[in-house]
Amino acid sequence: MFGRRSFCTAVARKAEDIMKNPDCRTWELSSRVSYLVNSVGDLDTAARYSRLAVFSKPDDEPEVTVHTCETIIGSMVRAKRHKDAYDLYDYFFNKHTLKPNSSCCNHIIESRFQQGLVDEALDFHRTVKGVVPDYPSEASLRVMTKGLVHSGRFDLAQALLKGSSKMFPDHVAFNNLIQGFLDIGNLDKANHLFEEF
Known part of the structure; x- marks a missing residue:
């Protein structure tokens, strides 16, 4: 179903387990992964390189390292390679000591x-x-409401919005719910939410 992967899914103990002569410098690695994803479209090679991120120096720009992880996980999700996205998330954040950011979680x-x-x-x-x-971030709220509305779970989407509207009074998340009610023909509920927002 997911096709054959050409990148290793085993837990590497050192960078050389992934490739010969690895370059684990934070910025170079992030640029290489972004290039492979955005310009070449080679997700397998990008995934292989991204696994080197766990061997970057921990104090050396951790947000750039996590951005590398976010780039490949998001790309796998957009390509509908869900199993690969989960494997990479598990590799970076469960099997190694990297800490995910909100965007990595949103992709999953x-x-x-x-x-x-x-x-x-x-x-x-x-x-x-x-x-x-x-x-959660504003983007998290948007992902959650959109997913819940598309799944027909309007009650949960509405509860989520009410619970977090003081923290993130986000128009996109409200629009997701309002549009969902409009799509099923519930104009009264859509109008009520519009007035409430």
Whole structure:
């Protein structure tokens, strides 16, 4: 179903387990992965290089290292390679000591919703909430409301918005819910939410 991967999924103990003469410099690695994803479209090679991120120096620009992880995970989700996205998330953040950011978490939640795994998306949301420092973010709220609305879980989307509207009074998240009610022909509910927002 997912095709054959040409990158290693085993846990590497050193950079040389991934490739010969690895370059683990933070900025160079991030640029290489971005280039492979955006210009060449070679996700397998980009994934192989991105795995070197766990061997970057820990004090050497951690946000750039996590951006490298975010780039490849997001690219795998956009390519509908959900299993690869999960494997990479697990490799970076569970098997190694990197800390995910909100965007990495959003990609996994979006992936679960794309596959119709609503309960798994909600479980993941609950798991990372309070553990990942910048999660949830405005973007998280947008991903959650969009996924819940598309799954027909309007009650949960509305509860999520009410619970976080003081923190993120986000028009895009409200629009997701309002549009969902319009799509099913519930004009009264859509109008009520519009007035409430």
